[in-house]
Amino acid sequence: MRNIFSAISIILLLWILISCNKKSYVKEPIVNIYEPVNKQVYVLPDEIHIDFSVEHDKPIEYIRVSIDNSEMTHVSNAYYYYPEGNSYNADFNLPVEILQEKVVAPPYYMHIVVSDFATVSNTYREVELSNGKMKYKGCFVVAKHGVNILKISYLDDLFNIKYNFGISGNYMASGISGTLGRLIIATRLPDYVRAYNSNDGNREWIKVAQLPYPLFNNIRIDKGKVYISTGIGRIIALDNGTGSQLFNTPVLRDTVPGNICLTNDYLISDNTLRNSGLRLWISYYKPTGVKYNMFITNFETVDLYAVGTLNYMIAFCNNGTSGHIITFNVDGNYIYSDFVITDKNINHSCKIDSENYLFTTDKGIFSFSRNSEAIVKVSDIEEGVVDIEYNYINNQVLIVHFNKIDIFSYPSFNKIEDIEMLDSIRDVELLYGH
Secondary structure (H helix, E strand, C coil): CHHHHHHHHHHHHHHHHHHHHHHHCCCCCEEEEEECCCCEEEEECEEEEEEEEEECCCCCCEEEEEEEECCCCECCCCEEECCCCCEEEEEEEEEECCCCHHHCCCCEEEEEEEECCCCEEEEEEEEEEEECCCEEEEEEEEEEEECCEEEEEEECCCCCEEEEEEEECEEEEEEEECCCCEEEEEEECCCEEEEEECCCCCEEEEEECCCCCCCEEEEEEECCEEEEEECCCCEEEEECCCCCEEEECCCCCCEEEEEEEECCCEEEEEEEECCCCCEEEEEEECCCCCEEEEEEECCEEEEEEECCCCCEEEEEEEECCEEEEEEEECCCCEEEEEEEECCCCCCEEEECCCCEEEEECCCCEEEEECCCCEEEEEECCCCCCCEEEEECCCCEEEEECCCEEEEEECCCCCEEEEEECCCEEEEEEEEEEC
């Protein structure tokens, strides 16, 4: 009897041990990282070559890749992949911009997240990041050269023309990437977005507009992604390096998005209803393009800017004969403050920093301070203005007219130089780099 009891006890003990092992055992995906190597050094801005593979015994829901600091705050955009099956190989370049003040403390990691619908696993590879010294490298001048022809000229930091080239189409919008040194330009007829290398002006990729409304309205570039508002009613996100499409926002068939703003967490666009002309500010989650909220407004938007690291937006707008400088809380979807400029419409604007801005009216150039909530006239305008840009490296303001560019020191606004152009200027994009 004692032997039977001992045998039963041993069987029960083995059963408990086996059961416990089964419950505690969770098979994780196998992540092999080939590049970057451990503690590889990068001077920013730069591109980090990412090369890894994932194998799992379960279907993979998604893979997320980003560069994070020790608090797991992203210092790059997060890239998502949605494999079909149990394995995936990734080989791409991940752009990383200059580190912001709040995330400059090391260490930093390439962070790979793998979800299999039930569990999430994390894999890390340490990298060493430091900010390089940014320099002003010149500017691109986009001008109308003839019927349906644009001439793009690259001027170096001393405003000497180094090269120029022509492209077909009428100007719609443009943007520039300091990380990759790439000019992005949208045209009408043909309805293209094209990317050009700043070193030689060679075209690197092209994106064709979508029917039935083949328009590209505006461009915003941020951390290796190009965001483009389109006539079809959506915003598309492209990879800056390759032009490949990363995601779309939902198609809002009755509205047309125009200006774009990018805060920490959100993508916001100024939309106009096709039939009524009513205007909306629509916000989306920045990583995915999923719609977040909507705000009805009567303002005609000139420019949109993000405020520091907060999910706030500064909107330079007009309503009737008055200009408005609005601080908008994107998280809460409400207007935080509205500074009214009576009997003056805002034509163009530029950002000095999160607290200070410049804008133009028909009567002059004005500075606006968010701290004091006041405007000050800094210069008169004698000619029509096409654009206004701020060179934050050299502390210079470029006032772009139809056939010349006036350059002023900032904040004194002393005239430094003017550059005459033969063609009618459509826009100027400033290039920074190392």
